[in-house]
Amino acid sequence: MAKDRGKLPRVAWFLAGLAVSGGGACGPRVAPDRPFPEEAVVHRERAPGTVKAGAGRQVVVGELCPQSAAGRPAIAPLLMHTTQWIDTASEITSAIERGATPRFVAFGVDGKVAGVFNTVGLADIALGQSVAAGTYIGGVPCTSDAGQGQRTEDPRCAAATSGCGVAVAELTRPDDPPETPAFPTGGACVSGDAIGVDIDGDGAVEWFPLAQALDGIRGPAQEWAATQTARPACTPAFVVYGVKLEPEAAAGKPPDPRAVVTLDLLGVIDLDGDGRKELVIALRFPTVRTVVVYSAASSPQRLELVGEAQSFQK
Structure with a gap:
């Protein structure tokens, strides 16, 4: 009979390794400033997101x-x-503390896995801020696979994110051995006044007007509908x-x-396993940075805001 080991320890200080994968080859490393916003996110009440048919994957999304944790790798949990x-931060950190997220995969700017983060527990790095502590093996997120174990740095990523990137863990039983999950990824691009992305992989690009990404009070829109007017073709990329x-x-x-x-598009990923891609987006306001996730709950023509959270704080 399997036994629940209980909660992982909270750690005030932890050892974390950062190694570049691939035959000892050295890739570029970024020593970023912390992307700390200055204000807390005020969550607006939202109805629970629609559960899509076949959307049975259980995950935690982080950055x-x-x-960002005393000079060592860490993951800020964002959504689950x-x-x-x-x-809700308390529910997400509770899952990490129970040992339900033993391994995160971190994505590079090309949408490929850059490295893996093995969770040790929670670390408190600021008042009211708990992050996943552990060991990281791989290339830094602001790089892409250059072949033969080499990685190429993207300076636009470092400028926009201070060297950070999306990381995702699959929820498991605390006593199950960690596995390295795989997630389908896609791409998007901006053409004129819209951002285009093939949400459901049918070869047809959905175009979402940039003017509708924010609501009337300059917050993230609760819904983001595609326009029926096509835009000139552009080359999609995992990040924009x-x-x-x-x-x-x-x-x-x-x-x-x-x-x-x-707006910084941090990734186009099928997170919940329903065959439709989610958009992970960072919004940089004058005094705060938040990360939001949009999901096509009912139609690839309509994105719904399913969560908003802050990454690392001061």
């Missing part, structure tokens, strides 16, 4: 930063999917950085810089 999407979302300006005046939000 891996190589040096069980029977629905959850962005530095998309400026500017408010409509008064006649003859430039947009208010305090209202400009920068």
Whole structure:
């Protein structure tokens, strides 16, 4: 009979290794500043996300930063999917503390797995902030596979994310041996005033107007509907950085810089296993950075906001 080992220990200090995979070859490493926002996210009440047919994968989504816990790798837990999407921090950290996320895979800028993070427990790095502590083996997230064990650094990633990237763990029983999960990935690109992505892999690109990414109070829109007007073709990529979302300006005046939000697409991944890709997006506001996930709950033509969270804090 399997035995539950109980909660993993909370650790105030931990050892974490950062090695580059592949025959001892050395790839570029980033020593980023911490991407710490200055304000807490105020969660608005949302109805539970629609459970899609076949959407049975249970995961925790986080952001891996190589040096954000006293100079060592750690993962900020962001969202969790069980029977629905959850962005309540206490529920997500509880799953990590129980040992339900023994291994995260971290993605590079090319959508391939850059490395694996083996969870040891929780570490408190700031007041009210607990992160997954452990050991990381692989290349840093702001790199892509260059072949023969080499990795190529993407300077746009370091500038936008301070060297951090998406990491995902599959929820398991605490006494099960860790496995390295695989997740289908995709790509997106910006053409004109819309971002295009093939949500369901049918070869047809859905185009989502950038002007509708934010709501009337400049927060992430609860729903994001595709337009029926096609845009000129562009080359999709797993990540897209530095998309400026500017408010409509008064006649003859430039947009208010305090209202400009920068959108960084951190990844296009089928997280919940339903065959439709989710969009993991960072929104850089003037004083805060949040990470949101959009999912096509009922149709590839309509994205729904299923969660919003902060990454590393001060």
